[in-house]
Amino acid sequence: MKKWLADILRNPQTGNNLEYDEDTNSLTDSLNNQKFSIIGNVPVVIPENPQEVKSSLHNKLDTQFNYVEHYQKDAEIFDYFEERLDKASQVEEELLRRQILSEITQNAKLVLDVGCGSAWLARELVKKDKNIVSLDVSFTNASKALEKISAPNHAAVVADVYNLPFAENTFDCIVASEIMEHLYDPLLFLQKLLYILKPSGELIVTTPYKEVLEYSLCVHCNRPTPRHAHIHSFDEQKMLEMVQRLNPKNYKIQIFNNKLLIKLRLHILFSSLNFGLWNLMDKIVGKIFPRALRIMTVISK
Numbered sequence: 001m002k003k004w005l006a007d008i009l010r011n012p013q014t015g016n017n018l019e020y021d022e023d024t025n026s027l028t029d030s031l032n033n034q035k036f037s038i039i040g041n042v043p044v045v046i047p048e049n050p051q052e053v054k055s056s057l058h059n060k061l062d063t064q065f066n067y068v069e070h071y072q073k074d075a076e077i078f079d080y081f082e083e084r085l086d087k088a089s090q091v092e093e094e095l096l097r098r099q100i101l102s103e104i105t106q107n108a109k110l111v112l113d114v115g116c117g118s119a120w121l122a123r124e125l126v127k128k129d130k131n132i133v134s135l136d137v138s139f140t141n142a143s144k145a146l147e148k149i150s151a152p153n154h155a156a157v158v159a160d161v162y163n164l165p166f167a168e169n170t171f172d173c174i175v176a177s178e179i180m181e182h183l184y185d186p187l188l189f190l191q192k193l194l195y196i197l198k199p200s201g202e203l204i205v206t207t208p209y210k211e212v213l214e215y216s217l218c219v220h221c222n223r224p225t226p227r228h229a230h231i232h233s234f235d236e237q238k239m240l241e242m243v244q245r246l247n248p249k250n251y252k253i254q255i256f257n258n259k260l261l262i263k264l265r266l267h268i269l270f271s272s273l274n275f276g277l278w279n280l281m282d283k284i285v286g287k288i289f290p291r292a293l294r295i296m297t298v299i300s301k
Helices: 003-008 056-061 067-077 087-103 120-128 139-148 186-195 236-246 259-263 266-271 275-288
Strands: 019-021 026-029 034-039 110-114 131-136 154-158 171-177 197-208 215-217 224-226 250-258 292-300
Touching: 003 154, 056 224, 067 139, 087 120, 087 171, 087 197, 087 250, 087 259, 087 275, 087 292, 110 120, 120 131, 131 139, 139 154, 171 186, 186 197, 186 236, 236 250, 236 292, 250 259, 250 275, 259 275, 259 292
Parallel strands: 110 131, 110 171, 131 154, 171 197
Antiparallel strands: 019 026, 026 034, 197 292, 215 224, 250 292
């Protein structure tokens, strides 16, 4: 296991240091007599009995939500590394990624990618002399990320976002893209990430913008289930209310990726325009036709 990763890992339940045991290939909290396994160079740092929780949807239906188990199974069934077939979706996703990359500063040397999915961020940042940790609750996604992007400055960790295995003030930058809409408590999620962010570091969060949550009837339990497992929808006001409760040093909230530009297939201009020009066009059209697809919040600690 990479030494720089071992140096920043902590027991998510106690906060104690974890020591690498080469004989058993595990991480040990000697003060608490607790061990976490390492499988294929990927530490699995998840509490044994994750708490079942309820979102507003689950409260309404009086059901439980074991989100750790859910998203571990999700990654086994759906391949996050598979390319999208729809060209417009590919370009919209690429524009989203360019927006995120434009916010990561040069002096951010240690970056955390929360819910790493296809590990696109690691692929971009390993070329920029940054250490990046791809974090996912699913071993499937984390192990694939490390396999696909093999570099001395890339590591992968299996962990739960509500029980993060890092000390306070660890990361220069944290990216959580298209994750928060899935989680039962978005505010607590942001609080947990800010805790491990260094002072003056930046937390970059993106979600769909003003998404109309659609439901279908589950064929297994005959209860309403949300499309793509999205249980929250966000706009400027909702993000502002959450951010203000965090008392950040600074923040900005912006919407982008205008639906009209994508719908009219004007994304073909993307190949001939640099990102700055496309971004300007996106903002101009957005003032006339305010139908953004994404919202991004950047919080400085």
